[in-house]
Amino acid sequence: MNLKIALLAGDGIGPEVTNEAVNVLNTVAAAGGHTFTYTSLLIGGAAIDAHGTPLPEETLKETLASDAAFLGAVGDNKFNSLPPSERPEAGLLKIRAELGGFANLRPATAYKALADNSPLRPEITEGVDILFVRELLGGLYFGQPRAWDKTTDRAHNTMVYTRHEVERVAKIAFDIAAKRDKKKVTSVDKANVLECSQLWRAVVTEVAKDYPTVTLEHQLVDSMAIHLMNRPRDFDVVLTENLFGDILSDESGVITGSLGMLPSATLGGKVNLYEPVHGSAPDIAGQGKANPIGAILTAALVLRHSAGLNAEAKIIEDAVVKVLEAGYRTTDIARGDIAGQQTVSTSKMGQLVLDQV
């Protein structure tokens, strides 16, 4: 098959991890006789530097004309003084909105080989396999009105959800849960305080009725922040609004041991958007210290969700496990105090995975 992929490498470590992911993706595709073509496009700080805007017209046009979008990371401290609407992150939020994907899938998986990398005890993380389904186009991120009024020295943002927005993301969460072993959806809200959350809870409860094989539970966001650390094995699919998902999925990164390990896929729109969960980490950019595994596992999600190549996706995921079990570590997951480990660079890690696929 043919797949036209828009490459939005972005800022900081974005380009280096994207590079490794594309190598792996290409090798797997070629082996199966598939042709993947790539168009490199500017986004974020890199686009501001070149064109004065975090999402140039051309990037948007080309991405909308692609079969999938692969994004590295955006953000750079040098833009910290700009208002949100002009920052690198605005490019990310705008492309998310334009591509239209509203269901952001983020796994939090425990790897045996990395059990010592989590601040959580191994008996807590063992066997954890959580999938966050984070609503990505609503809530405080996009709600209007929003402003920092400098004359009154008052700032406000709007959290907003419609029934339709909740319904469509809830359906994806239940569809996925119905195919998993535990068949459980945990919906997160703050329904004891927020009207948005009351709507959220009511709609999710309704959607659940169409999925008799799936168990639904509701948790308040504050309690959930505790439960995810105390008993992560109890969760399966975790459904959240935008900001709660941002916070809780990052928090749950400690189960895996490093954010650098985590992939994501955003489905439901015109073009699926794939991004590792980690940020641009400008402090380590260009030093070969970045962990490319999050991006490489994101490449696996491209195969699974945009190419229907499930077996090939699995090959990449298994390769990552093998490389970790062989003791190879990038800086973020290296533990100098553990024997049998070897710290490797970004490109070496990419090569090691490539050797396994």
Place this chain on the structure above:
Amino acid sequence: MNLKIALLAGDGIGPEVTNEAVNVLNTVAAAGGHTFTYTSLLIGGAAIDAHGTPLPEETLKETLASDAAFLGAVGDNKFNSLPPSERPEAGLLKIRAELGGFANLRPATAYKALADNSPLRPEITEGVDILFVRELLGGLYFGQPRAWDKTTDRAHNTMVYTRHEVERVAKIAFDIAAKRDKKKVTSVDKANVLECSQLWRAVVTEVAKDYPTVTLEHQLVDSMAIHLMNRPRDFDVVLTENLFGDILSDESGVITGSLGMLPSATLGGKVNLYEPVHGSAPDIAGQGKANPIGAILTAALVLRHSAGLNAEAKIIEDAVVKVLEAGYRTTDIARGDIAGQQTVSTSKMGQLVLDQV
């Protein structure tokens, strides 16, 4: 000295833990020749049941005429179908607003005796001593407009902050940090997306200039959710807006091992409000399973912040440590697999602390 305390025991386990806390408070006060008097008042679900409103006029009037307010917990699942404005929690939010305290102090402290109760490894939690300063009267909790419009099936809430609101809570955080060993404030926001957070960050940065001995760092809320688990010892005073503080202070409860251990004090208004961090836990109410230590440590905060009795506060805090070190545990912190521990009831735990003060 004399102190007139409004007792708002509330729902679920609220009354039982409040009872133990008052016993301890009274004993310590009497020993020092102080006279503390108490007025029991209804709030939350208990007030809805009796008077159809979660905050009756009389409760408010009496509390405003007191020197301090001591609240147990509010909330009961039987009110889940009511809109936020009519639920038990509305009584809590209204009394918070009326009393005017905007700085909610919540410690996250590691106890040696409870090191095995945290899902985090002991080498991670050892020596952790974090104080959250959570803004309590702003943000999404109180922002207008807010509604769930059932005709359009759209709900919205407003996150709003003024310079004044940020300034006053930041000053409290820096005042406290200046007196602590690490002298560090970590301010939490989502300034890469929210205008509210941009205002927040700008004002906190300005306030910091008046505190040359205190170090200020900014963290995004999603990253902070990770750092608090990976390297909690690096933090000292953590300053947050209302909802971020709700989530992160609960999450950090896992450092201590149980939410049942954590006290809070809300300062800056007409009457200080004291509440344990835990909720009403209706499922275990009346069974003697609740942990009264959060409430008892909250009593210590009454002594410290409303009575200026620092030594007496310390006596209570030390008594709690001794009881824990002697191996006594309520259900929430009991570990059947560890030798030398004895599970005790709510009242027995209260008595044990009392015996030590």
